[in-house]
Amino acid sequence: MSGGVVVLLAATTGGAPAAEGEPPPPGQVEFPTHCLPPQEAGLPPADGPTTARISVDDPAPKVGDTVTVTYRIAATPAVNPVASELPADVVTPTGRIVLAGAQSGEVTVVGVRRNDPVPPGAALPGVTMTGTFTVTAPGEITLAPGGYTLHTGHPADLDTACTAAGAAPVSERLTATPLPTANLRALTLGTAYGKPGARVAVTGSGFAPGAAVTVAGRTGAAETADRVAATADERGVVRAELPVTDKGTTGVVAYEGTAWSAQGGTGPAAYTVIEAATVIEAAPPSRGTRKVTAVVEPGALAMTQAGESVTLGAVPYGDGGAAGGRIGTVTVEDARGGPAGWSLVGRVTDFAGPGGVRIPGASLTWTPRCVAAAGSPSACRAGSAGTVGPEGAVLASTADGAPAGGTFTVDAGVELRVPPYTPPGAYTAVLTLTLS
Incomplete structure (x- = not known):
């Protein structure tokens, strides 16, 4: 049949x-x-x-x-x-x-x-x-x-x-109607910080080949005056240089169409504008003294994940039920030193099985957990328990604010609802985590 x-x-x-x-x-x-x-x-x-x-x-x-x-x-x-x-x-x-x-x-x-x-x-x-x-x-x-x-x-x-x-x-x-497709667009910056007016190398991927793409600065949910137009190549890759002159810019986004959206855009990738310090001296230094200056340079926002795959539990044929497991522990390190927070979002494709049978990605749910390491200036917030799906859900985040940064451990229990009488075999999907 x-x-x-x-x-x-x-x-x-x-x-x-x-x-x-x-x-x-x-x-x-x-x-x-x-x-x-x-x-x-x-x-x-x-x-x-x-x-x-x-x-x-x-x-x-x-x-x-x-x-x-x-x-x-x-x-x-x-x-x-x-x-x-x-x-x-x-x-x-x-x-x-x-x-x-x-x-x-x-x-x-x-x-x-x-x-x-x-x-x-x-x-x-x-x-x-x-x-x-x-x-x-x-x-x-x-x-x-x-x-x-x-x-x-x-x-x-x-x-x-x-x-x-x-x-x-x-x-x-x-x-x-077809299921919503996962947004696989991604964005990377050549550097995470710079002085006002610096030109930032931007690389985007996953766009429609030949699409007109807007690269813009962002502060919170609003775009800043920093903006440049680009075109995706035949592989859907975008390369541009964005002059960042607005001191309020805390991130960079790229998108197709007239405005950014969760399905047509990517980012924001965090960026910090650093202003040069001005030193006012009351008098010239006296003989025999020397001025000593140390500079603390901002680092990057990065993550690592334990393991390369996630294996869920088995369910009996006929009964169906919940196949449970956990994602590999994710460690997020935020050493940017600016006021921008971050967000870790997960998206999952459909589960493909034998004979072309598929279990929708919307059948996968998770219960996130996030812990900040001792001494981290930012507080970590776990995402809401619920459906992951191809449209994506927040796994963890920190809010904008000063001071910001720290090291964070993120984990989640996952559960796939398998319908009764699903044909026996292995069902595989791809879970993509995006940090921005």
Whole structure:
């Protein structure tokens, strides 16, 4: 079967066809059906129309979402296969729904035993069946009713199999949207500090090839007057020199479009404007004395991470559940000496598994933890517990302020929610941490 993970759910019974003169329910269709009664019944095949409709719980899902589908049969040509009355609650339906368009395949659906008594020779009752499938592609997906089987459990187990005579008409449509893509843009500076008017070498990566990119200074959430235009090369790399003349500049950003955004930009990369000290002497130094000057130069903002990979726990097939683990401990060192804080953001791709099966990156959650080393001027704040996903979440940060800097240890427990009946195998994603 294609079309993703399928989970069978219990269902309620089907409804009756619309009364004469009333409009049919939305999505209701009719299609010619050929029903074969069980051989034990000694009855001829039954041919006639099936009246059915399909509905979904979410007509606009995202790729990776699980959609619940309901297949209601209001009327069938299949008849009671035994010569006596069928008692209540002995008919169990199973069926299939045909997917086409952006995603093809079949969805298996099943219903519960719930019916009124059926007289000898009378048509079998309407039924309702439900199931689920995982959306694997963006675009319009059509759902059409397929064949179904009506199992009767009295006085013996008998199956009446009904197939569509040709392709059944489409009963329901949904439009799937793609998952937001991770922002893989990155920015580095040739130096983290300089005097007013210094030209800073800026290198950016991950931009759209040929895109117009703005490189600008920033203080807090606002841009300063420092600005230069650049163009990404065929590999999406941007190189520019930014003259930093605004003494309020505490960082540098780069972005595509008319304004910075979390999806179209990167940074800020921290930058400190250093003004030359002015020494005023009341009198010339006396003979035999010497002026001694020591300079404390600002350093960089950097991080290191323990280990190269993260291995999560295993979950049993069928049950699904939470696969837990921890990211490798991250050490952040802020030796810039300026007033700017920093932010450590994580983004994760989808988890790719065997046969192209994917678990959405939004299924990964974390609980961050951050500790400042003794003597660090800044206080470290852990990000909120919750979803990581391709859009990203804050792992840890420090606020702007003076004094600033220090050494910080960052960690997080992570948990991946694995859906039931996910095919066995290893599922791998990329977690990207960006310090700015």
